[in-house]
């Protein structure tokens with residue numbers, strides 16, 4: 001079976017673990033930057049911008065290194081907006097794509113000058129009442145409903161809570177036009193972890209055609225379309241990544257055919273990918289603790305689903321390698337488990353691995369997005385540190401591990417004494 005890459009040796013990780021005990025997440029800066037540059041190159045035929053979906057890896061160091069190469073931020077909550085602000089990402093380098101949005105989040109987005117991507121028609125009067133006049137640039141999230149097939153993580157578009165129906169788009173843009181809004185964008189996000197590049201080409205085609213129809217019917221001009229995120233990554237070693245260059249070229253064909261031939265003014269193209277930017281270049285490093293044989297073989301490690309919940313949440317596959325044993329035959333079959341009192345707390349079920357000893361270091365691959373970010377504190381589990389491998393080989397801490405004191409910070413033990 002083809003193997004997956006990890007940039008450090010077992011000796012290097014042993015060394016690291018003296019300073020940062022396992023488990024920890026580690027990201028590879030050079031690989032992330034090279035990857036995002038590939039994405040930018042694939043769309044260099046038009047004015048393009050990637051807005052990194054902050055929720056995937058909400059770490060300001062990651063956001064800052066991406067911002068250095070021109071990547072903005074896709075935020076969907078107040079803390080994510082605050083992170084962008086701390087990093088120095090403001091104005092139209094922020095796409096604010098939220099749903100069921102509280103007034104204070106709209107207010108913060110407005111204060112930062114973010115592009116506001118409305119999720120529903122009713123949010124327009126809500127915004128006017130709670131925040132003020134509509135923003136100068138307005139974007140709507142489109143939900144194509146039955147017009148587009150869904151995929152496993154996000155489900156069928158017509159079952160999804162997000163976005164405007166087609167008719168509502170016409171109503172909404174007309175409403176904004178009549179209120180004096182002059183700048184417009186159109187957004188959709190209908191897939192998650194999609195490896196079929198045809199899916200993105202089809203999405204672009206749907207949006208390009210809609211731009212033409214909306215522009216003609218309403219006499220408005222669109223500045224951009226935002227194809228959302230959702231580009232998948234090859235979690236399984238035998239899968240192939242999306243060919244970005246080919247996808248970019250195929251979208252360009254649709255652009256020429258629909259937008260250019262339709263006599264439309266140039267449209268900027270935006271993406272808000274999270275997973276494909278950082279996912280493959282982040283790893284969860286954990287140590288084998290106990291081996292247990294009952295009805296099955298259990299390999300207990302010191303990480304839990306509190307560090308990476310995708311396997312428990314979606315039954316997602318994450319490849320695992322045992323450091324220093326990468327080339328040994330995979331003669332054993334293990335359930336790789338954490339220590340939560342929750343039988344779902346497994347990183348892998350019936351996984352073929354080489355024989356593992358307590359103390360061995362394991363690397364769980366493709367944990368760079370929706371990994372640490374989904375962490376939680378059930379059973380009093382503490383979230384681990386995040387480390388960054390710099391391009392010069394230095395390793396820095398970009399988030400310390402939580403402590404028991406952090407965990408108890410919201411409890412008042414003095415009050416308990418008097419209780």
Ligand SMILES: *Cc1c(COP(=O)(O)O)cnc(C)c1O
Nearest residue numbers: 053097229230231272273274275
């Ligand atoms: C989650 C999300 C993204 C990022 O999705 P990825 O699968 O990480 O690329 C982008 N936009 C919106 C609105 C999202 O909810």
